[in-house]
Amino acid sequence: MSKFAELTLDGKTYQLPVIVGTEGEHAIDITKLRDMTGYITLDTGYKNTGSTTSAVTFLDGEQGILHYRGYPIEQLAEKSTFLEVAYLLIHGELPTKEQFEVFERGIRRRTLVNEDMRKIFDGFPVNAHPMGVMAALASALATFYPGAIDPNLDPDAINLRIARLIAKMPTLAAWAYKNSNGHPVNYPQNKFNYIENFLYMMFSLPVEEYTPDPVVVDALDKLLILHADHEQNCSASTVRLVGSSQVSLYSAVSGGISSLWGPLHGGANQEVLEMLEAIHQDGGNVDKFIEKAKDKNSGFRLMGFGHRVYKNFDPRAKIIKVACDNVLNKLGVNDPLLEIAKKLEERALNDPYFVEKKLYPNVDFYSGIIYKAIGIPTNMFTVMFALGRLPGWIAQWLEMRTDKQPIGRPRQIYTGHTKRDYVPMEQR
Numbered sequence: 024m025s026k027f028a029e030l031t032l033d034g035k036t037y038q039l040p041v042i043v044g045t046e047g048e049h050a051i052d053i054t055k056l057r058d059m060t061g062y063i064t065l066d067t068g069y070k071n072t073g074s075t076t077s078a079v080t081f082l083d084g085e086q087g088i089l090h091y092r093g094y095p096i097e098q099l100a101e102k103s104t105f106l107e108v109a110y111l112l113i114h115g116e117l118p119t120k121e122q123f124e125v126f127e128r129g130i131r132r133r134t135l136v137n138e139d140m141r142k143i144f145d146g147f148p149v150n151a152h153p154m155g156v157m158a159a160l161a162s163a164l165a166t167f168y169p170g171a172i173d174p175n176l177d178p179d180a181i182n183l184r185i186a187r188l189i190a191k192m193p194t195l196a197a198w199a200y201k202n203s204n205g206h207p208v209n210y211p212q213n214k215f216n217y218i219e220n221f222l223y224m225m226f227s228l229p230v231e232e233y234t235p236d237p238v239v240v241d242a243l244d245k246l247l248i249l250h251a252d253h254e255q256n257c258s259a260s261t262v263r264l265v266g267s268s269q270v271s272l273y274s275a276v277s278g279g280i281s282s283l284w285g286p287l288h289g290g291a292n293q294e295v296l297e298m299l300e301a302i303h304q305d306g307g308n309v310d311k312f313i314e315k316a317k318d319k320n321s322g323f324r325l326m327g328f329g330h331r332v333y334k335n336f337d338p339r340a341k342i343i344k345v346a347c348d349n350v351l352n353k354l355g356v357n358d359p360l361l362e363i364a365k366k367l368e369e370r371a372l373n374d375p376y377f378v379e380k381k382l383y384p385n386v387d388f389y390s391g392i393i394y395k396a397i398g399i400p401t402n403m404f405t406v407m408f409a410l411g412r413l414p415g416w417i418a419q420w421l422e423m424r425t426d427k428q429p430i431g432r433p434r435q436i437y438t439g440h441t442k443r444d445y446v447p448m449e450q451r
């Protein structure tokens with residue numbers, strides 16, 4: 024039996040359909056609201072507004088639940104691999120052995136990028152932030168593969184575009200890192216698997232035979248799984264909105280990279296490390312920084328804390344915190360920043376300000392400590408987030424395009440001057 028919401032405006036009552044998701048989420052469908060009433064709704068920041076239905080990821084902020092295509096993140100982080108999770112997010116099901124082999128081979132064979140892309144690196148200043156480089160190069164892929172601007176959704180052509188993007192992003196990311204150090208780039212070695220190849224391109228030095236550390240490979244694989252999708256977050260919504268004009272997947276993902284770069288979004292993982300280092304330099308007095316974060320006038324926020332949706336523990340943060348201890352112990356790394364992070368968390372979770380506002384550690388709070396332990400520099404942390412989020416962006420884009428969703432074009436309420444006549448300058 025369909026449910027309705029009743030809305031009474033100017034003495035007239037309207038019925039708006041209620042839709043219920045497979046996990047019991049409820050929404051009032053306002054698709055026809057303006058036609059029916061002449062009214063629109065207003066929700067700056069979309070805190071209460073659903074932009075779409077989706078079957079990709081489910082999260083429950085109150086319960087701290089995160090499922091990719093129905094599979095709990097805890098099980099995927101423990102038992103799956105990043106490329107298998109990428110297939111799951113994009114195609115909707117866990118792959119058979121044969122399906123995975125085709126998917127993985129299609130990526131492994133496309134890790135090289137056009138040599139002319141290397142020339143683009145020469146145009147960046149040596150201290151160019153790698154996220155700025157990645158946003159530019161992701162969009163540039165559409166110029167190297169002009170077929171990608173074809174808005175038709177031929178499945179083979181789409182799968183080729185997806186394979187190219189997943190294959191080339193680690194190469195471009197590693198080259199952005201090498202470029203920022205003024206080092207020569209390493210070309211992909213397809214004897215390695217996806218994660219090993221990235222680590223090889225990042226850290227292999229001339230003459231040395233590079234052997235990826237399985238502890239590092241496993242840690243990175245788990246981190247990328249944990250970052251792979253997160254329903255309609257800022258960058259995924261950006262990819263959907265940019266993609267809704269039927270621009271190429273590469274350009275839509277470039278928009279997502281730019282959005283993720285922001286300090287309130289994926290850029291927070293870099294900010295967390297810089298915050299922990301500042302606390303360490305300041306003598307490790309976490310209480311001082313907790314008080315600063317509570318002071319509205321300080322302009323300081325506890326980076327890596329708080330979330331638009333999670334009002335309980337971010338399940339990813341819980342997994343990464345455990346992984347932190349395991350990886351640092353296995354690597355024999357003793358990082359004082361981890362102890363500072365744990366003390367910060369313990370103090371904040373017992374402070375009324377954070378408790379009342381339901382501010383918990385989010386995915387960015389501990390991830391940087393692992394990246395640092397495996398040798399990834401701070402300015403590459405958000406690039407790591409982008410590498411992880413890539414399959415999620417692709418899955419969200421594909422769902423939006425496959426569902427033939429219209430171009431996104433929100434309305435507004437105008438609050439500026441009403442009509443007035445032009446006044447010549449000499450009369451102003």
Ligand code: SDX
Nearest residue numbers: 253256287288289291316324325326327328329330331380
């Ligand atoms: C990600 O959406 C996603 O799913 C994102 C993400 C993903 O996987 O895609 O999970 C990844 O982006 C995680 C978030 C990373 N960002 C940070 O860690 C930056 C620090 N946190 C925030 O700035 C903030 O918590 C947000 C941006 C994450 C959420 O902001 P909201 O939902 O807009 O909430 P808000 O800024 O209005 O804060 C509500 C209140 C405010 O106080 P009041 O005005 O009500 O008195 O909580 C306070 C804020 O001042 N607050 C904080 C705080 N975060 C919120 N106070 C101190 N420290 C913080 N970190």
